[in-house]
Amino acid sequence: xxxxxxxxxxxxxxxxxxxxxxxxxxxxxxxxxxxxxxxxxxxxxxxxxxxxxxxxxxxxxxxxxxxxxxxxxxxxxxxxxxxxxxxxxxxxxxxxxxxxxxxxxxxxx
Amino acid sequence: xxxxxxxxxxxxxxxxxxxxxxxxxxxxxxxxxxxxxxxxxxxxxxxxxxxxxxxxxxxxxxxxxxxxxxxxxxxxxxxxxxxxxxxxxxxxxxxxxxxxxxxxxxxxxxxxxxxxxxxxxxxxxxxxxxxxxxxxxxxxxxxxxxxxxxxxxxxxxxxxxxxxxxxxxxxxxxxxxxxxxxxxxxxxxxxxxxxxxxxxxxxxxxxxxxxxxxxxxxxxxxxxxxxxxxxxxxxxxxxxxxxxxxxxxxxxxxxxxxxxxxxxxxxxxxxxxxxxxxxxxxxxxxxxxxxxxxxxxxxxxxxxxxxxxxxxxxxxxxxxxxxxxxxxxxxxxxxxxxxxxxxxxxxxxxxxxxxxxxxxxx
Ligand SMILES: Cc1cc2nc3c(=O)[nH]c(=O)nc-3n(C[C@H](O)[C@H](O)[C@H](O)COP(=O)(O)OP(=O)(O)OC[C@H]3O[C@@H](n4cnc5c(N)ncnc54)[C@H](O)[C@@H]3O)c2cc1C
Numbered sequence: 001x002x003x004x005x006x007x008x009x010x011x012x013x014x015x016x017x018x019x020x021x022x023x024x025x026x027x028x029x030x031x032x033x034x035x036x037x038x039x040x041x042x043x044x045x046x047x048x049x050x051x052x053x054x055x056x057x058x059x060x061x062x063x064x065x066x067x068x069x070x071x072x073x074x075x076x077x078x079x080x081x082x083x084x085x086x087x088x089x090x091x092x093x094x095x096x097x098x099x100x101x102x103x104x105x106x107x108x109x
Numbered sequence: 110x111x112x113x114x115x116x117x118x119x120x121x122x123x124x125x126x127x128x129x130x131x132x133x134x135x136x137x138x139x140x141x142x143x144x145x146x147x148x149x150x151x152x153x154x155x156x157x158x159x160x161x162x163x164x165x166x167x168x169x170x171x172x173x174x175x176x177x178x179x180x181x182x183x184x185x186x187x188x189x190x191x192x193x194x195x196x197x198x199x200x201x202x203x204x205x206x207x208x209x210x211x212x213x214x215x216x217x218x219x220x221x222x223x224x225x226x227x228x229x230x231x232x233x234x235x236x237x238x239x240x241x242x243x244x245x246x247x248x249x250x251x252x253x254x255x256x257x258x259x260x261x262x263x264x265x266x267x268x269x270x271x272x273x274x275x276x277x278x279x280x281x282x283x284x285x286x287x288x289x290x291x292x293x294x295x296x297x298x299x300x301x302x303x304x305x306x307x308x309x310x311x312x313x314x315x316x317x318x319x320x321x322x323x324x325x326x327x328x329x330x331x332x333x334x335x336x337x338x339x340x341x342x343x344x345x346x347x348x349x350x351x352x353x354x355x356x357x358x359x360x361x362x363x364x365x366x367x368x369x370x371x372x373x374x375x376x377x378x379x380x381x382x383x384x385x386x387x388x389x390x391x392x393x394x395x396x397x398x399x400x401x402x403x404x405x406x407x408x409x410x411x412x413x414x415x416x417x418x419x420x421x422x423x424x425x426x427x428x429x430x431x432x433x434x435x436x437x438x439x440x441x442x443x444x445x446x447x448x449x450x451x452x453x454x455x456x457x458x459x460x461x462x463x464x465x466x467x468x469x470x471x
Contacts, residue, residue, distance in 0.1 A: 006256045008280050013155045013169070016254035036145075041253040049238040049325045060324040062238025066245035068143055068193065069226045069362070087143065087191075089208075
């Protein structure tokens with residue numbers, strides 16, 4: 001199961017009980033993550049680090065603070081731009097896309 | 110719109126204690142935090158805490174968070190999880206963004222205990238994916254069980270840098286080196302010794318020169334510095350890493366205080382811009398109180414004590430002084446004084462004294 005590649009399996013202090021695995025889409029590709037974890041955690045668990053490209057210099061960006069403060073991790077989620085994926089909980093079937101610049105507002109389904 | 114007597118923003122050790130104290134004294138309290146669990150920084154601290162006995166020293170941070178939140182469970186406190194306070198408007202109207210909708214809350218008294226955010230430093234490519242705050246890596250590893258990389262460089266050897274490096278090793282992330290620009294390791298000896306036992310080098314008089322990589326970190330160039338912190342040419346070394354962790358200090362998360370119009374003062378020993386406040390943790394606005402890292406970067410035990418004082422003060426300003434509220438505050442002030450007399454309390458003590466010296470009111 002690819003979603004487990006970067007998951008910590010054994011830890012001297014912490015237990016990470018298996019949670020419900022759900023399917024979602026990254027750049028139209030089907031991948032898996034745990035329901036309710038931040039989208040960013042699910043992406044990183046799948047080895048995905050680049051979340052968006054900046055408007056002017058087209059620089060790659062990933063997460064930085066991981067606690068909803070710095071706005072480095074903005075992505076397109078279900079057609080909505082500028083979603084802070086380090087705090088947004090993952091739901092089954094979500095469509096997550098890299099954001100280019102400020103993103104575009106697509107018709108919400 | 111919801112009305113409330115006391116609203117507490119932030120549920121770390123400071124905010125949780127404010128809520129416990131103010132509620133037990135008899136005020137009606139709402140506490141708001143933007144995480145799915147309460148506890149602030151504590152929810153990712155797997156190490157045993159330093160500090161005083163009465164403040165859970167020797168207990169792992171994650172367990173301190175559990176103790177505090179279960180204390181709160183039995184009290185009639187209104188709780189908002191996953192909710193961000195995004196603005197403060199006239200007459201103490203707070204805008205709270207929850208998962209479902211925007212809520213308006215009008216508070217008679219507000220206690221801000223929002224903590225701090227991690228600093229960045231300037232070097233080429235410091236914006237690449239793979240350059241992360243040390244606390245961010247800690248959140249992913251210890252709260253969500255995800256490894257953000259496999260080979261890491263840590264910049265900064267204060268307690269946070271040392272502790273997070275050790276925790277990365279526990280999570281099976283190889284820490285290649287810890288860099289410290291000063292000639293001496295910043296954090297406690299116990300934490301440095303644990304890393305040394307694992308064979309992780311702590312390089313003093315070293316800093317990062319640049320991150321390497323196109324779309325993500327593929328390496329780092331480090332360099333030795335002279336006494337004036339200038340890079341010494343010819344001492345550069347390339348390291349193959351996929352993660353660069355920055356543990357280079359914290360700054361108080363003070364935006365809402367600026368919006369509130371609180372008097373702000375720059376005190377480097379406290380981590381930057383803090384709200385001017387008195388010993389009762391009241392700001393220049395009589396209806397706004399502060400506590401914890403927001404009022405000066407310090408530690409969990411002092412955050413809890415300041416939180417208690419802020420909670421009791423907010424209660425008193427609404428309902429008047431009671432024997433109980435007076436006792437809580439007196440005791441907390443004595444304990445704070447004691448902690449700050451210790452060797453590691455020197456910097457914050459000095460910072461708080463500088464702040465007091467500049468206060469034109471009581
Ligand atoms: C790696 C590490 C190791 C440490 N080790 C120790 C130790 O051994 N001993 C010790 O005493 N201290 C230690 N500390 C320090 C200690 O954790 C902090 O000093 C303490 O947590 C500060 O408490 P606080 O309540 O002020 O803030 P925090 O714990 O940061 O809590 C603030 C909370 O407010 C929330 N918040 C912020 N803004 C908003 C908003 N607008 N709306 C809603 N919620 C918001 C935040 O998300 C957070 O949950 C350590 C810190 C770190 C990072």
